[in-house]
Amino acid sequence: EIVLTQSPGTLSLSPGERAILSCRASQSVSGTYLAWYQQKPGQAPRLLIYGASSRAAGIPDRFSGSGSGTDFTLTISRLEPEDFAVYYCQQYGSSSFTFGPGTKVDIK
Amino acid sequence: EVQLVESGGGLVKPGGSLRLSCAASGFTFSNAWMSWVRQAPGKGLEWVGRIKSKADGGATDYAAPVKGRFTISRDDSKNTLYLQMNSLKTEDTAVYYCTVVSGFRFQHWGQGTLVTVAS
Numbered sequence: 214e215i216v217l218t219q220s221p222g223t224l225s226l227s228p229g230e231r232a233i234l235s236c237r238a239s240q241s242v243s244g245t246y247l248a249w250y251q252q253k254p255g256q257a258p259r260l261l262i263y264g265a266s267s268r269a270a271g272i273p274d275r276f277s278g279s280g281s282g283t284d285f286t287l288t289i290s291r292l293e294p295e296d297f298a299v300y301y302c303q304q305y306g307s308s309s310f311t312f313g314p315g316t317k318v319d320i321k
Numbered sequence: 322e323v324q325l326v327e328s329g330g331g332l333v334k335p336g337g338s339l340r341l342s343c344a345a346s347g348f349t350f351s352n353a354w355m356s357w358v359r360q361a362p363g364k365g366l367e368w369v370g371r372i373k374s375k376a377d378g379g380a381t382d383y384a385a386p387v388k389g390r391f392t393i394s395r396d397d398s399k400n401t402l403y404l405q406m407n408s409l410k411t412e413d414t415a416v417y418y419c420t421v422v423s424g425f426r427f428q429h430w431g432q433g434t435l436v437t438v439a440s
Contacts, residue, residue: 214385245424245425246425246426248425248426248427250366250427252366256432257418257430257431257432257433258358258366258418258427258430259430260426260427260428260429263424263426264424269428301365301366303366303426303427305425305426308382309368309382309384310356310368310371310425311368312365312366312367312368313365314365315365315366
């Protein structure tokens with residue numbers, strides 16, 4: 214099973230700053246199968262990025278994804294107040310799905 | 322608009338059983354691959370299992386912690402997904418989300434239903 218590790222665990226930033234979130238896989242992942250989600254307290258997760266770099270419908274262009282192989286990144290170019298949340302990466306392989314443990318982006 | 326509404330959660334004793342349902346609308350349910358994802362209180366997301374569309378064979382796959390205890394099924398005539406949970410353990414306590422799987426990602430999510438396993 215592929216294990217995903219996310220860093221940092223918590224990112225404390227101010228509105229307007231850039232956030233860079235990392236997702237590292239224990240073995241190579243096809244970029245096609247790498248996605249990112251946002252979850253706010255009390256809400257279901259929301260798909261942000263799929264195929265490592267494609268934005269889901271309705272997702273603002275301040276969110277971008279990149280990476281390949283074992284290293285993937287989610288970048289939020291300028292944090293808006295509504296972006297403070299937990300972010301998870303997810304991969305598919307060998308008929309199973311795994312999620313990373315999440316990165317919490319909170320207000321500094 | 323895609324809507325997924327889970328129901329059937331509640332309090333159950335260890336060793337007990339529970340069946341969750343997910344009523345789907347706003348898309349062609351029979352063509353969709355569906356999945357259950359859970360989240361223990363204060364923890365991260367954990368994939369539970371997936372069912373393919375009947376056109377793609379209808380096969381199911383499960384995460385190791387639930388394999389042999391949980392069963393996913395679907396009734397395309399009712400646009401409903403099910404999760405039968407048997408031999409429940411305290412560690413199965415979680416919010417269970419119904420999701421639409423598209424291109425190996427979880428495209429749409431329900432609001433979840435809470436399952437609490439406690440004596």
